[in-house]
Amino acid sequence: GEDVEQSLFLSVREGDSSVINCTYTDSSSTYLYWYKQEPGAGLQLLTYIFSNMDMKQDQRLTVLLNKKDKHLSLRIADTQTGDSAIYFCAESIYNNNDMRFGAGTRLTVKP
């Protein structure tokens, strides 16, 4: 996971937008993912973006990819208390057999 970096904590107020940032290092990554982990549970895929795209929108989620800077972000609009969780950025390595994860950003949503 050391090749993918994320800030560890983010706190926002309910109704605000949340932006979680990630940097990765492997320019040959084909897919980049955002996973959500709720307490005591496994990771669930939130959304993903193919490496030749700049942006992907899925309801309240917007993913932005800057390939030049190897920067990925996840924006959650109208953040709710149910969005409180740990969010992991991940890149799929070119050989399709490994996925590199960041350490996760713990999002806390205050009412």
Add this chain to the structure above:
Amino acid sequence: NAGVTQTPKFQVLKTGQSMTLQCAQDMNHEYMSWYRQDPGMGLRLIHYSVGAGITDQGEVPNGYNVSRSTTEDFPLRLLSAAPSQTSVYFCASSYSGTNEKLFFGSGTQLSVL
């Protein structure tokens, strides 16, 4: 739809003991993998399998063995547990590899004393 099932959810071992973490999926996925999750670090790949009878090492394989005798099952064996193996272990599967959606189990929290 059970998805990916891991057992046990919690386990405490003494140093030197051996045990097997179980993982089963009912989605007919070819690719299965084991990750460990440590505080402040991302998930790290231990071993993976691209089909029955085929396994390979990931980033942190030392101290662990795997086998894949069926498509459904992918057990992880700790041969002689060490405190450094205290972690949360996740099993994951997908149709063919990490270039598509990975389904995760709910994890096994292992403590080695």
